[in-house]
Amino acid sequence: MMLRVLDSSPAEAVRTAAVSGKLSVECLDPTLYSLSERCLEDLSRDNTDVLILDLEAIGGETALEPFAVRCPSTVIIAISAQGSVSRAVNAMRSGAHDFLTKPFSLDALASKITFQLDQRKPYLSAQKSKLTIEQASKPDVTPTSRITNAALDQLIGKSLPMQTVYEQISRMAPSQAPVFITGESGTGKELCANAIHNLSDRRDERIVTINCAAIPKDLIESEIFGYVRGAFTGATDNRAGAAEQADGGTLFLDEIGEMDISLQSKLLRFLQTGTFQRLGDTNSRQVDARIICATNRNPLAEIAAGRFREDLYYRLHVLPVQLPPLRDRRDDIMDLANVFLQRFAGEEGRSFKGFDADAEARLLAYNWPGNVRQLENTVRQMVVMNEGQSVTLNMLPMLIRDPSGRGATIIDLSRERARAQPIARPFGAIEPLWAQERRIIEDALDAFDGNIAMAAAALEISPSTIYRKRQSWLERSC
Numbered sequence: 001m002m003l004r005v006l007d008s009s010p011a012e013a014v015r016t017a018a019v020s021g022k023l024s025v026e027c028l029d030p031t032l033y034s035l036s037e038r039c040l041e042d043l044s045r046d047n048t049d050v051l052i053l054d055l056e057a058i059g060g061e062t063a064l065e066p067f068a069v070r071c072p073s074t075v076i077i078a079i080s081a082q083g084s085v086s087r088a089v090n091a092m093r094s095g096a097h098d099f100l101t102k103p104f105s106l107d108a109l110a111s112k113i114t115f116q117l118d119q120r121k122p123y124l125s126a127q128k129s130k131l132t133i134e135q136a137s138k139p140d141v142t143p144t145s146r147i148t149n150a151a152l153d154q155l156i157g158k159s160l161p162m163q164t165v166y167e168q169i170s171r172m173a174p175s176q177a178p179v180f181i182t183g184e185s186g187t188g189k190e191l192c193a194n195a196i197h198n199l200s201d202r203r204d205e206r207i208v209t210i211n212c213a214a215i216p217k218d219l220i221e222s223e224i225f226g227y228v229r230g231a232f233t234g235a236t237d238n239r240a241g242a243a244e245q246a247d248g249g250t251l252f253l254d255e256i257g258e259m260d261i262s263l264q265s266k267l268l269r270f271l272q273t274g275t276f277q278r279l280g281d282t283n284s285r286q287v288d289a290r291i292i293c294a295t296n297r298n299p300l301a302e303i304a305a306g307r308f309r310e311d312l313y314y315r316l317h318v319l320p321v322q323l324p325p326l327r328d329r330r331d332d333i334m335d336l337a338n339v340f341l342q343r344f345a346g347e348e349g350r351s352f353k354g355f356d357a358d359a360e361a362r363l364l365a366y367n368w369p370g371n372v373r374q375l376e377n378t379v380r381q382m383v384v385m386n387e388g389q390s391v392t393l394n395m396l397p398m399l400i401r402d403p404s405g406r407g408a409t410i411i412d413l414s415r416e417r418a419r420a421q422p423i424a425r426p427f428g429a430i431e432p433l434w435a436q437e438r439r440i441i442e443d444a445l446d447a448f449d450g451n452i453a454m455a456a457a458a459l460e461i462s463p464s465t466i467y468r469k470r471q472s473w474l475e476r477s478c
């Protein structure tokens with residue numbers, strides 16, 4: 001194992017490096033630095049397993065990021081003579097895995113390093129066995145590269161950003177640590193969670209998914225933790241929640257950014273202790289479920305806005321995966337489009353074999369705000385609505401053929417609807433906010449033929465927001 005220590009005081013660096021004698025893994029001679037520049041150079045060039053950084057030597061916690069960027073799989077422990085909660089949080093936000101205030105005991109440092117290395121054990125060993133990407137040629141389809149492992153087979157795309165994702169998934173899968181997936185709507189976060197589960201040694205047990213946005217707020221707790229008879233009106237039986245169902249397997253919390261803040265505290269307790277209580281129960285239960293969560297929001301912005309607990313974020317954000325939007329991996333567009341075309345042509349009994357040059361050029365140029373989901377829905381729509389061997393330009397939806405016309409369509413529809421069905425205005429001229437919102441969302445849905453993912457992408461909100469709003473309109477009309 002390679003350990004590096006950077007401390008402005010050479011004597012302190014020697015003392016800190018003595019931690020190598022307390023670790024159970026064999027450690028090469030630690031390399032000591034008193035200057036950032038030398039350390040940064042070595043990090044870029046050579047392998048590093050553990051890096052101990054004195055914050056005073058690098059000019060404060062905000063200067064830590066360049067170190068973390070150079071060695072993303074290295075365990076970084078920040079140390080400082082000026083310990084404070086905000087300093088520790090800032091250091092961890094900049095890429096440190098843990099923080100210790102000077103003076104500290106070598107045992108305390110050794111235990112933090114051991115904990116972090118244990119969490120990453122499978123990650124590090126998998127890193128050594130590089131993945132093989134195979135070229136799978138198909139007679140009627142543009143050659144599509146896929147990762148050989150069957151668990152990753154559902155994920156299509158050979159672009160560099162996707163190869164990075166495959167590598168990350170494969171390294172993370174064997175670990176027990178939580179995975180935090182971010183990415184715009186429709187980029188494949190759920191597929192990615194399933195791939196991690198199917199590659200892990202939990203694959204024979206279940207992956208249980210809870211979509212925190214699709215379940216009404218007051219039901220999520222019972223969906224995750226279950227309930228006992230009489231816990232609330234209608235609880236006529238005992239019921240195990242998702243956490244119990246995922247025992248031995250994986251609990252996938254989709255759209256975690258939508259979770260109510262009070263439930264976030266309960267989730268945090270569950271993550272800290274592994275125990276929870278069914279709603280209305282006094283007994284604690286213990287389960288062993290690996291947590292994967294996903295969000296299409298920016299988690300740090302959610303923390304800053306007070307909507308996401310910072311301590312929960314740091315519990316969950318151990319192994320991050322960032323899924324790239326489709327517009328940042330245009331190399332994958334035709335691979336995806338051809339696979340979808342083949343699939344839907346088979347399902348719908350059509351004879352499509354490919355796309356002509358004009359159609360392909362348009363698909364490649366379009367920005368795909370709804371990402372892979374939008375592309376998938378578009379191809380399905382073209383297959384259902386047309387016949388032929390080749391998809392031609394005029395078969396593409398107007399939105400993709402002529403993206404500049406999009407805004408006008410939405411505005412026109414909005415005016416149309418306002419003329420046709422004036423909304424009741426109980427307080428005179430002012431239309432209630434919910435009604436305005438409803439009108440805008442319904443217009444967007446009309447513009448995209450009811451496709452929620454595309455409407456959400458155009459409105460720059462998550463599809464779950466549309467589902468939730470629709471639920472609230474239903475409740476209003478009951």
Ligand SMILES: Nc1ncnc2c1ncn2[C@@H]1O[C@H](COP(=O)(O)OP(=O)(O)OP(=O)(O)O)[C@@H](O)[C@H]1O
Nearest residue numbers: 154155156184185186187188189190191296372373
């Ligand atoms: N790389 C990919 N290869 C093949 N299909 C994909 C890929 N990425 C996404 N898809 C398909 O796109 C659709 C959306 O994927 P998924 O539900 O995983 O996205 P998501 O990021 O979880 O979306 P949301 O945030 O809206 O829940 C699914 O039908 C999925 O099969």
